[in-house]
Structure formats: C-alpha cells, structure tokens
Amino acid sequence: MSWFLFLANDGNSGVGQCDFSPGIMDAKKGVLFVVPSDWIYARHSNPRNHSAEHIKRIILDYFDK
Numbered sequence: 001m002s003w004f005l006f007l008a009n010d011g012n013s014g015v016g017q018c019d020f021s022p023g024i025m026d027a028k029k030g031v032l033f034v035v036p037s038d039w040i041y042a043r044h045s046n047p048r049n050h051s052a053e054h055i056k057r058i059i060l061d062y063f064d065k
Contacts, residue, residue, distance in 0.1 A: 003040045005033040005059040015055045024063065035062040 004018045008030035018034065025032040039062050044050055 001037050002034045003037060003055065003059060004035075005056050007031050007033070013052075013056060015052045015059065022062075033059050033063060035059050 001017050002020055002022060004016055004020065006014045020034045022034050022036050025034070040055065040058055043058055
C-alpha cells in the first residue's frame with residue numbers, strides 16, 4: 001500500500017492510500033504523487049491521526065529530497 005497526493009489543475013488537492021508504485025504520474029485533471037507507506041510511517045507512527053495538509057507536506061518532502 002502506498003500514499004498519494006493528487007494536485008488538481010484547479011488548485012484543489014487530496015491525499016489517500018492506493019496500490020500504485022511510487023512515482024509521479026500525469027493525469028487528465030492534475031498530477032498524482034505516490035510515495036511508499038514506509039516513508040510516511042517513518043515520520044509518523046499513525047498518519048491517519050494527522051491532517052491532510054500535514055500528509056501533503058510529507059509527500060512533497062519525499063520528492064524534494
């Protein structure tokens with residue numbers, strides 16, 4: 001299981017879990033950033049207790065390393 005961040009072309013965003021491999025994927029209505037669950041859990045033991053904005057920053061940090 002991986003975590004994703006979807007950045008829509010209209011400025012909206014969302015986070016969640018998926019079965020995709022890590023990477024950046026173009027979509028018709030935005031961009032999908034996927035990171036391994038290990039990356040999220042290494043920073044927070046239970047990411048479900050954190051805000052979507054906080055998870056968004058963690059995912060963006062993965063691609064900024």
